[in-house]
Amino acid sequence: MLEKMLFGRYIQGTSFVHKMDPRAKLIGAFYFIIIIFLANNWITYLAMAIFTFLCVFLSDIPIKVFINGVKPLIWLISFTVILQILFTTGGESYFSWGIIHITSFGLLNGAFIFMRFVLIIFMSTLLTLTTMPLSLTDAIESLLNPLKKWKVPVHEIALMLSIALRFVPTLMDEATKIMNAQRARGVDFGEGNIIQQMKSVTPILVPLFVSSFNRADELANAMEARGYQGGEGRTKFRLLDWQGRDNLAMAAFLLLTVLLIFLRT
């Protein structure tokens, strides 16, 4: 199950999207989530979908990877969609029983919400797949920089994020190893009733916590031994480089917004 998680995974590449400034990608992904709420009819959703698939195409990453990214969330999506279908009133009614109504409005809303979910997941997956965690934190640090005026510890937040992202794969591997080790000693995962299943998580969580703290301690030692003293006086190895392509991407987003405003009903 853990291998299917796409979170924090980065696929190397040299495509258009890979070469974009991480700030542009971050702004783009967030902006996309905002403007998707502008879409309210078929033609606007179609525009959003075409735009998303264009982005995916520009990233040179097979569409299968994105579909796999949606899979773990399919229960949440279906749940929301079914609720929409069953409890929306208005429009032409096809079926009615108690408080449950299946109406044309409901079906339409269900389809739209499904699209909205899938497109948002595609877009955010695209962001993490094409951006190295460290560049992403650089982007966050750079975008949050104005907050320094209000004494927000921007550098510390960015470092925390980058270490957290750096350790996601390490801790996943560790969790799998611990699970296997406990299985070898007879623990059954995912079996029995809910209480038993919750209890069987303990032999994973306790060692995982202990080892995370040990790792943190060792990492802190290693960082200090290499002269880490906090954000002050630090230079940066990675430079963020805003190029023509990023302006182009921003222009595309703007164009999409204008299009949506015109086409929405």
Added chain:
Amino acid sequence: MEEIIQLKNISFTYSEEDLRPALNDVSFSINKGEWIAIIGPNGSGKSTLAKTINGLIEANSGEVVLGGVPLSTETVWDVRRKVGMVFQNPDNQFVGSTVQDDVAFGLENIGIPREQMITRVENAVEAVNMTEFIDKEPARLSGGQKQRVAIAGIIALAPDIIILDEATTMLDPKGRNEVIETILRIKEERDLTVISITHDIDEAAKANRIFVMQEGQLKQIGTPEEIFAVGADIIEMGLDIPFPEKLKYQLQRQGISVPDEYLTEEGMVDWLWKLFSVM
């Protein structure tokens, strides 16, 4: 000979309830350019000693002097620029998300301008033969490669001293050899002083001098020849002996008289050769 590290009567206890001190009145000095191996059974205070040298641990009493500068709260950051440290677990000292980011981490900390950083990172990565991996993430590297990256991160900072805190313990034999060879080569090229804390006796046998720790005390200082000549005593301390010594021990049990002094592998080969040509 220039003395680069001096420890004067260092004592350290982790907590007050601890009756047995982790370090008990340790004093020694190390000359520039030496390779020192610190050996000793588990819990003998080797790692604590290493952390004391670069100020990660502050001793309860005694003084650490590095290159003439006494270690104190004011000088600790200058001292750390002179002392690079490679730790045991290759996974837990990788800060950056690619090789070059990790090597640059130390340079970023001391505020090196970016243009200089690029050449220094390239040179350091080249020095450990990792150039082709410069863009790779830690998950794609073997343990030995990760340790070589850690070494690159340190030599980018151009230190005078490198401390290896059991840096090869978690590696397979191949990774271990890679790391040791890298260190040996860099030590010669850059005239570094190396302190290596190790359980690997074959690695210790390559050192100029060996310090033997036991229960927080420095029991013995000597050349590998002197230390390993005691043979059986060292096994009682919970330590292994180098392969030629094991062979000597077995030959002795077979009734063959062997020389008392320590033999390197080449020495052993020569001696065996002569023994058989006489027979």
